[in-house]
Amino acid sequence: MTIMKSLLGAAASLALTAGAALAEPALIFDLGGKFDKSFNEAAHNGASRWAEETGGSYREIELQSEAQREQALRRFAEAGANPVITMGFAMADPLSSVAADYPDTKFVAVDVTWLDAPNIRQIGFAEHEGSYLVGMMAAMASKSGTVGFVGGMDIPLIRHFGCGYAQGAKAVNPDVTIVANMTGTTPAAWNDPVKGSELTKAQISQGADVIYAAAGGTGVGVLQTAADEGILSIGVDSNQNHLHPGKVLTSMLKRVDVAVYDAMKAGENLETGVFNMGLAEEGVGYALDDNNAPLVSDDMKAAVDKARQDIIDGNLSVVSYYENDSCPAIKF
Amino acid sequence: MEKMPKWADVVLIPLISLILAAILSALVILGIGEDPVEAVNLMVTGALGSTYGWGYTLYYATNFLFTGLAVAVAFHARMFNIGGEGQAMLGGLGVALVCLYIPWPHWSLALLGATVGAALFGAAWAAVPAYLQAKRGSHIVITTIMFNFIAAAVLNYVLVNLLRPEGSMDPASARFAETVHLPTLHELLAPFGISFSKAAPANVSFILALIACVVVWLLIWRTKLGYEIRAYGHSEPGANYAGISSVKIIMIAMLISGGLAGMMATNNVMGEAERLVLNSTEGAGFIGIAVALMGRSHPFGVFLAAILFGFLYQGGAELALWTSIPRELIVVIQALVILFTGALDNMVRMPLEKLFLALRKGKA
Numbered sequence: 259m260t261i262m263k264s265l266l267g268a269a270a271s272l273a274l275t276a277g278a279a280l281a282e283p284a285l286i287f288d289l290g291g292k293f294d295k296s297f298n299e300a301a302h303n304g305a306s307r308w309a310e311e312t313g314g315s316y317r318e319i320e321l322q323s324e325a326q327r328e329q330a331l332r333r334f335a336e337a338g339a340n341p342v343i344t345m346g347f348a349m350a351d352p353l354s355s356v357a358a359d360y361p362d363t364k365f366v367a368v369d370v371t372w373l374d375a376p377n378i379r380q381i382g383f384a385e386h387e388g389s390y391l392v393g394m395m396a397a398m399a400s401k402s403g404t405v406g407f408v409g410g411m412d413i414p415l416i417r418h419f420g421c422g423y424a425q426g427a428k429a430v431n432p433d434v435t436i437v438a439n440m441t442g443t444t445p446a447a448w449n450d451p452v453k454g455s456e457l458t459k460a461q462i463s464q465g466a467d468v469i470y471a472a473a474g475g476t477g478v479g480v481l482q483t484a485a486d487e488g489i490l491s492i493g494v495d496s497n498q499n500h501l502h503p504g505k506v507l508t509s510m511l512k513r514v515d516v517a518v519y520d521a522m523k524a525g526e527n528l529e530t531g532v533f534n535m536g537l538a539e540e541g542v543g544y545a546l547d548d549n550n551a552p553l554v555s556d557d558m559k560a561a562v563d564k565a566r567q568d569i570i571d572g573n574l575s576v577v578s579y580y581e582n583d584s585c586p587a588i589k590f
Numbered sequence: 591m592e593k594m595p596k597w598a599d600v601v602l603i604p605l606i607s608l609i610l611a612a613i614l615s616a617l618v619i620l621g622i623g624e625d626p627v628e629a630v631n632l633m634v635t636g637a638l639g640s641t642y643g644w645g646y647t648l649y650y651a652t653n654f655l656f657t658g659l660a661v662a663v664a665f666h667a668r669m670f671n672i673g674g675e676g677q678a679m680l681g682g683l684g685v686a687l688v689c690l691y692i693p694w695p696h697w698s699l700a701l702l703g704a705t706v707g708a709a710l711f712g713a714a715w716a717a718v719p720a721y722l723q724a725k726r727g728s729h730i731v732i733t734t735i736m737f738n739f740i741a742a743a744v745l746n747y748v749l750v751n752l753l754r755p756e757g758s759m760d761p762a763s764a765r766f767a768e769t770v771h772l773p774t775l776h777e778l779l780a781p782f783g784i785s786f787s788k789a790a791p792a793n794v795s796f797i798l799a800l801i802a803c804v805v806v807w808l809l810i811w812r813t814k815l816g817y818e819i820r821a822y823g824h825s826e827p828g829a830n831y832a833g834i835s836s837v838k839i840i841m842i843a844m845l846i847s848g849g850l851a852g853m854m855a856t857n858n859v860m861g862e863a864e865r866l867v868l869n870s871t872e873g874a875g876f877i878g879i880a881v882a883l884m885g886r887s888h889p890f891g892v893f894l895a896a897i898l899f900g901f902l903y904q905g906g907a908e909l910a911l912w913t914s915i916p917r918e919l920i921v922v923i924q925a926l927v928i929l930f931t932g933a934l935d936n937m938v939r940m941p942l943e944k945l946f947l948a949l950r951k952g953k954a
Contacts, residue, residue, distance in 0.1 A: 325858065351762065
């Protein structure tokens with residue numbers, strides 16, 4: 259009897275520790291892949307920073323196809339991972355059906371703000387504000403008076419980026435010409451550096467000498483070609499200044515890494531609801547480091563910092579593309 | 591005289607091929623510094639160790655059953671239909687249209703309607719290459735594979751421009767209504783007191799796939815049409831001499847094949863996603879080729895092979911989730927199995943045939 263009891267006890271404690279070991283965060287990367295040097299990589303950076311600082315471990319998966327989204331979500335929730343962090347707007351639909359089935363699991367949705375569920379932390383970024391700042395810098399750095407924008411997939415979110423960028427450029431130089439192209443209409447457009455490179459060449463031939471890439475992994479091709487052709491580029495999401503030192507004017511930072519880091523740090527006690535990260539919350543911004551310091555003049559920095567402060571104080575408002583699905587500064 | 595006994599042909603060759611693939615995969619896993627025993631363990635427990643795992647294994651197997659049968663039927667007429675992927679994509683479109691625009695009162699009727707819609711769309715997609723082959727002699731392999739690309743482009747266009755709901759960023763159709771929700775195995779088995787994982791997507795279309803297996807068997811071996819298809823497959827001039835029309839057989843075999851491939855959409859589109867997304871087929875059309883090859887184009891063989899590939903898919907997904915084996919290597923492992931069971935079949939077959947002949951001589 260006693261042997262039986264201790265055996266049972268051992269089994270129970272084993273089961274308990276197994277359960278405890280699994281209550282670790284999980285991270286689901288979107289289709290661009292973990293090392294897209296941009297959106298997903300920002301999440302990876304946030305997660306690895308958390309892992310380094312706390313010594314904790316987390317689960318992760320890179321999606322291979324659209325159809326896997328729900329399985330990955332369910333599998334992590336089923337295994338007791340908490341919180342389950344998802345990247346990208348496309349997780350909204352699977353989340354809306356899965357989250358209700360696992361009320362005790364907390365989910366984090368980056369780039370999703372419209373779901374109605376009590377256990378999802380939804381994080382939106384004011385990309386138009388950050389893009390406005392880099393748009394100003396683009397127009398100031400441009401000698402030809404033409405700046406370019408290469409978007410990834412043609413969706414409202416990316417138009418939202420482009421719209422802020424165009425408004426910023428026009429604020430500096432009302433006569434500026436803005437050339438805008440989208441890479442494609444499907445998620446494949448997030449990871450098509452070759453097409454990004456072609457679009458860059460086409461924009462250069464139209465006179466653009468600063469090009470902003472808001473296209474995930476596709477942007478790598480944009481930045482590369484811009485550097486090869488001797489014009490300036492602007493990175494997105496992660497700080498991409500280091501990819502081509504002295505050739506990347508700046509990067510529009512979208513602090514997905516901070517969002518992921520915060521979520522992992524909060525763990526199971528994560529606060530849910532909708533969170534909007536703007537300039538004031540340092541959710542977006544522009545990157546300044548040793549790699550691009552020579553490119554950013556004092557005038558430029560002063561003007562951009564003033565605009566930043568004005569936006570935070572409410573003296574300057576950047577029109578969001580979402581407001582009425584159109585942009586005052588550019589037609590897509 | 592048979593070169594070797596039937597059991598060796600049906601069981602031994604696939605088994606040896608599998609073992610070879612497994613050994614090579616183990617070496618690959620060892621090569622990147624992971625433990626192959628642990629990996630196999632993960633795959634087995636992940637795919638077969640729980641009703642959750644079984645639910646996913648059977649879900650994938652359902653896809654492969656339909657596409658495998660599709661390829662098998664075409665094989666009997668010596669048509670190499672590698673357009674299952676495109677036909678299944680179009681089948682998905684058929685299912686989506688049927689589910690979105692017709693107010694079904696009950697899922698059973700909806701399933702019937704969706705099956706018809708899927709089969710019609712899949713068959714229509716196979717009809718053009720079939721016609722070109724029958725009338726113009728354009729090679730079916732070339733045309734069907736090109737039609738896969740056209741199907742992907744068509745689906746892209748339809749999802750981005752026509753079916754995407756207002757304001758949505760994701761290129762996917764709206765969700766289907768609650769009434770067309772297909773019962774999952776969980777819901778089907780609950781009345782019998784069997785508890786099955788609620789989260790797994792295996793659903794009633796698995797039963798539809800099993801019925802399709804039986805129907806294909808009846809068709810190929812128990813009907814006049816099936817006899818004609820097989821006769822044509824064995825020898826075209828012979829079949830022509832017997833009064834069998836090549837055009838008719840090519841068209842009918844390919845239409846049935848396309849219809850079967852399209853019917854896969856009742857599982858992945860209607861049963862699982864309940865909306866049409868891009869890439870919903872996930873390569874099942876191509877896996878169907880391997881399944882048909884491994885299953886010797888016999889419905890029962892196709893069934894076994896489909897279960898095996900369902901296991902590989904689900905096991906592979908588990909590996910991706912719980913180990914640091916990169917996703918590309920999981921594709922490599924799956925590809926090795928396909929390579930050995932499909933393409934390198936003769937590598938195992940020839941030595942075995944020699945072995946059996948030698949044994950027989952020894953006895954005689």
